[in-house]
Amino acid sequence: MLAHNRFIMASAGLRLVLLLLLLSVSLYQAAAKPSGSRGGQGSRKRLLLISFDGFRWDYDQDVDTPNLDQLVRDGVKAKYITPPMLTMTSPSHFTTITGRWVEDHEVVHNMMFNTQTNQKVPHKETLRRSEWWDNGVLPLWITAQNQGLKTASFYYPGGGANYSGQAVNRAVVEESGHPDDNETEWRQNIDTVLSWFSEEDFDLVTLYYGEPDNVGHARGPDHPDRKAIIRQIDRTVGYLRDSIRRRGLEAHLNVIITSDHGMTTVKKRPLVDExxxxxxxxxxxxxxxxxxxxxxxxxxxxxxxxxxxxxxxxxxxxxxxxxxxxxxxxxxxxxxxxxxxxxxxxxxxxxxxxxxxxxxxNKGDHGFHNGEMDMKMIFRAFGPDFKKNFLSEPFDSVHIYPLMCRLLDIRAEPNNGSLEQTSDMLIHTHDGGARMSATMVTTFVFVAICTLIL
Structure with missing residues (x-):
């Protein structure tokens, strides 16, 4: 009789252990599965990536920039970040949006070229040329779309191309000759992309500005006109934050502000031999x-x-x-x-x-070795998932991609970045609590099994 009771107790205990084990596995799978499926507005976070072309890492240090200064207190600042080699617009932007080195994504210059035919296509004319961008590496827009998210590109290099026949859900491509420094238009562009979040349920939008690159080339990085455009950028950042608040997006929208390369003064005659x-x-x-x-x-x-x-x-x-x-x-x-x-x-x-x-x-230029400090660039971030008043150590721009995948809670494509480089700037990881719960249940099951065996 005693043996029979022990058998019944053991059977009941085993059933309990199996039930807990199933619960543990379910919790782990739920934690491991990205939540790319579309849910209610309050249940997921959105991401806005903004690039200011040619914004050198120290451009805000000799100009009064109250809005960028406030971002340091309200979000994350990296001391600087290092672009890939090549320190050019198209290669660097595509490294950010793919998380791959230039030798992997193959956008190896601003100009599209063919060494056999001597074809050379200027930068802005390449922006719709899929044969230049589509080399087997998927940018974040397409990866996110494949996992149920809705994405858009506003002037961002690569956004106007097709990738294995797939296009970005919405792409606005900059035309050749379009002016880059119109402040009114800058604000209109912000209004447009924020409406895509608040009114059309987009999850990821990339927004590109062609300054301060143009003024850096034309006037040089030390010219007063460069300082004026940095003040304009600062006002635009202030307008962005006000607009986010007006649209009620503060609790849902993470924002990353970065660049593609820095700028240096060109050494010209009569001072040096070119x-x-x-x-x-x-x-x-x-x-x-x-x-x-x-x-x-x-x-x-x-x-x-x-x-x-x-x-x-x-x-x-x-x-x-x-x-x-x-x-x-x-x-x-x-x-x-x-x-x-x-x-x-x-x-x-x-x-x-x-x-x-x-x-x-040109009075200023880039394209030089990415180890040079003049080629380094900015990184700022704010939003519900970022810490406040956090100063990050420098890192390579290739690591922005896995950070964006984490913020969107999607599975990353193979990439050369590492989330370890940026995870300290996050308040928490999206799956941390669930993984902790799964770990606790698994531990409990293990202890229960050991108890039954003993």
Missing amino acids: IVLNKYLNLLKLASFEILDYGGFGILTPRPGREQEVLEALAKAPNLTVYSKEDMPESFHLARSRRMPPVVVVADLGFNLNSRFIVYV
């Missing part, structure tokens, strides 16, 4: 393709059998470093690119590359 590469090698004779009159970064394809001759000739040129693609530093993350030509030239900071004669008129 680089003219044709002084050191006959480009017509030795090269079959080149993009050299484009800031601090150049690429070229030597004629068959002439690569070593080209490398040796350029090694004698001052104020630059020349690399064969195979010998580039691994930290560049460019060598595996199928598109990158065999020879890469990186000018010293502030020296522009000229091919046959001096044609460059």
Whole structure:
């Protein structure tokens, strides 16, 4: 009789353990599953990513910027972040939105080019050219859409392309010649994208501004006009925050403000000798393709059998470093690119590359080594998931992608970033409580089983 009672108790205990085990598994699965499915407005968070092209990491330090200063108190600031190598608009923006190095996503220049035909397409004309952007790596817009979210791009590079036949739910593409510095239009653009959140239920929107890049090129980073455009950006940030409050989005909208690269002063005659590469090698004779009159970064394809001759000739040129693609530093993350030509030239900071004669008129530029402080850029973030008054250590821009995936609570595509680099700036992880509950139940089940066995 005693043995029978023990058997009944053991059976009941085993059933309880199995029930708890099933509960544990269910809780774990619920915690692990991203909540990309569409729910009520109050049940999920939205994300606005804003990029100010060419906003160097220290541009707000010599200008009165009360709204950006308030963001430091109300949100997160990184000391600076490092763009990928290349420090150019299209490659860097696509690294942010894919979390992949340039050699993986293959947007290897602002210009779309073909080394076989010598085709060269200017930056703004590439923005709708899917063949330049669609190289097998999915940007965040498409990844989010595939998990049930609704996404949009306003002027953001890459937003106007198709990816394996998929388009961003809504894309506004900047036209060539469109002015970038109209403050009234800037506010209208904010009104537009915030209405997409509040009235049309969008989950992710990316918004791009072409300043302070343009004024940095035209006037130089130390010019008063650059300081004026930073004050305009600051007013725009204030307008953004007021608009978020007016629309009742404060509890639902996370905002990241960043950039793509910095800017440096171009060293020009009569103070220094500018680089003219044709002084050191006959480009017509030795090269079959080149993009050299484009800031601090150049690429070229030597004629068959002439690569070593080209490398040796350029090694004698001052104020630059020349690399064969195979010998580039691994930290560049460019060598595996199928598109990158065999020879890469990186000018010293502030020296522009000229091919046959001096044609460059810019007072400021980028495209230089991403380790240079003048190439570093800003990062600010605020919203319900971000800590307040938090200063982050520097990190690479490639790590923004997994952060955005966490904020949207979606599964990331394979990427080169790490959430560990940014998780400290979050108040909590979305699944932390559920995972803790699952862990506690699993522990309880384990203890119960051990008790029954003993």
